[in-house]
Amino acid sequence: xxNEHLRDKITIEDDEGxxxxxxxxxxFDMEENSYALLRSHExxxxxxxxxxxxxxxxxxxxDPVERDSILDAYQIAVDANPAETNGQxxxx
Numbered sequence: 001x002x003n004e005h006l007r008d009k010i011t012i013e014d015d016e017g018x019x020x021x022x023x024x025x026x027x028f029d030m031e032e033n034s035y036a037l038l039r040s041h042e043x044x045x046x047x048x049x050x051x052x053x054x055x056x057x058x059x060x061x062x063d064p065v066e067r068d069s070i071l072d073a074y075q076i077a078v079d080a081n082p083a084e085t086n087g088q089x090x091x092x
Contacts, residue, residue, distance in 0.1 A: 010038060012045070012058070028077070030070055037074065046070060 008024045022038035022045065029035070034049040036058060046067050047058035061067045 010036075010058075012038070026074065026078075028074055030073055035070060035074075037071075 010022050010024055011019055012022060013019045020040050020042070022040045024036060025039045025044070026037040027034065027049075028037070036047045036049055038045040038047060046061050048061055050057055050059050061070070
């Protein structure tokens with residue numbers, strides 16, 4: 001049995017106590033920070049990975065300008081590296 005996909009899931013509880021499972025779409029570094037791009041059925045989240053001693057935790061990015069600029073840069077990087085798209089040929 002392959003359990004590889006299990007580590008690509010993360011469960012997040014929001015302020016109201018709702019729990020949602022997200023798939024980890026991507027992990028990437030930008031401007032000295034590490035980010036995780038998470039996708040659920042409902043939405044896509046961008047979280048910053050903070051490290052405190054030995055622990056890693058995710059911090060939501062609330063500033064839409066910061067979030068959009070990171071997502072734009074990530075999208076440009078993905079477009080520049082078509083090998084990342086699971087081996088499928090995408091013709092524009």
